Amino acid sequence: MSTQASKLEALMDAQRSERGGTRVIAITSGKGGVGKSTLSANISYVLAAHGFKVGIMDADIGLANLDVMFNVRAERNILHVLKGEAGFEDIVVPIEKNLYLIPGESGDEILKFSDATIVSRFVDESQMLEGLDFLIIDTGAGIGDTIQMFLRAANEVVVVTVPDPAAITDAYAMVKVVSKIKSDLSMVVNQVRSHKEGTKIFDTIKKVASGNIESELNLKMLGSIRSDSHVARSVKQRILVCKELSNIAAAADIEAIAMTLVDKKEHKMLERKKEGGIGTFFKKLLGQF
Ligand SMILES: Nc1ncnc2c1ncn2[C@@H]1O[C@H](COP(=O)(O)OP(=O)(O)O)[C@@H](O)[C@H]1O
Numbered sequence: 001m002s003t004q005a006s007k008l009e010a011l012m013d014a015q016r017s018e019r020g021g022t023r024v025i026a027i028t029s030g031k032g033g034v035g036k037s038t039l040s041a042n043i044s045y046v047l048a049a050h051g052f053k054v055g056i057m058d059a060d061i062g063l064a065n066l067d068v069m070f071n072v073r074a075e076r077n078i079l080h081v082l083k084g085e086a087g088f089e090d091i092v093v094p095i096e097k098n099l100y101l102i103p104g105e106s107g108d109e110i111l112k113f114s115d116a117t118i119v120s121r122f123v124d125e126s127q128m129l130e131g132l133d134f135l136i137i138d139t140g141a142g143i144g145d146t147i148q149m150f151l152r153a154a155n156e157v158v159v160v161t162v163p164d165p166a167a168i169t170d171a172y173a174m175v176k177v178v179s180k181i182k183s184d185l186s187m188v189v190n191q192v193r194s195h196k197e198g199t200k201i202f203d204t205i206k207k208v209a210s211g212n213i214e215s216e217l218n219l220k221m222l223g224s225i226r227s228d229s230h231v232a233r234s235v236k237q238r239i240l241v242c243k244e245l246s247n248i249a250a251a252a253d254i255e256a257i258a259m260t261l262v263d264k265k266e267h268k269m270l271e272r273k274k275e276g277g278i279g280t281f282f283k284k285l286l287g288q289f
């Protein structure tokens with residue numbers, strides 16, 4: 001990179017940090033297969049297309065598939081960085097301008113790597129991603145330890161569900177668990193026939209939560225996404241609906257969700273609550289905070 005370009009980069013980073021640091025958003029669910037990866041990949045794309053610098057981390061242990069969704073190959077992941085076998089620059093896959101994939105298929109083992117030297121090396125390595133506006137984490141489903149670790153380290157948790165009763169029950173169970181970790185929680189209802197259906201499902205969950213969860217919980221609806229066969233086909237076609245089929249209803253719904261996240265980030269900034277950088281996130285993740 002030329003000096004000129006790197007100066008520009010530094011300037012951009014400084015501005016970004018004035019823009020409020022990195023907002024870390026974990027996307028999770030009670031039940032699997034509800035659309036976490038679809039949502040994560042597409043909101044990341046939309047945010048990057050709007051000029052934000054975005055990292056998307058694949059933290060769904062054993063079921064990591066963001067590389068497939070983005071149609072790229074990821075041979076090494078975050079675990080190799082933790083083990084000292086690779087640097088961050090070796091594993092991060094640039095997807096588009098402003099969009100970086102952090103592959104991480106073996107999340108479970110991450111728990112073993114919290115000694116101070118490793119954490120500090122990791123935090124140093126992660127400087128490469130300093131200046132991210134958003135870090136979107138596609139976590140697995142359910143309430144395992146690793147998932148909770150990611151949820152704890154995130155600024156914001158989004159629980160995704162679909163309208164079927166089993167998924168709703170699991171989503172509620174997830175909300176209950178997350179309420180012990182985070183007081184701000186939002187939900188996305190995916191695969192709805194109408195937004196009205198999404199709102200109705202959210203209202204039901206919220207009502208049960210208010211009646212049963214004692215800790216203070218600010219549970220909000222982030223949005224709903226209409227069911228669309230194009231979305232189901234998009235994974236096989238290795239395309240992102242928000243990129244290639246932005247005129248379909250589901251893509252518009254995801255775009256609206258991404259814009260709500262931008263508003264929230266800006267709102268946080270007005271409250272002067274600056275979020276930490278990526279180094280802060282990894283410190284939190286590995287329990288050094
Ligand atoms: N709004 C939608 N309409 C139709 N199909 C969808 C929608 N959202 C997700 N899907 C499909 O549901 C399946 C599971 O989605 P995925 O994002 O992989 O879920 P998860 O990451 O939660 O396991 C995929 O085949 C995906 O294409």
Ligand SMILES: [Mg+2]
Pocket residue numbers: 036037038060063065138
């Ligand atoms: Mg997934």
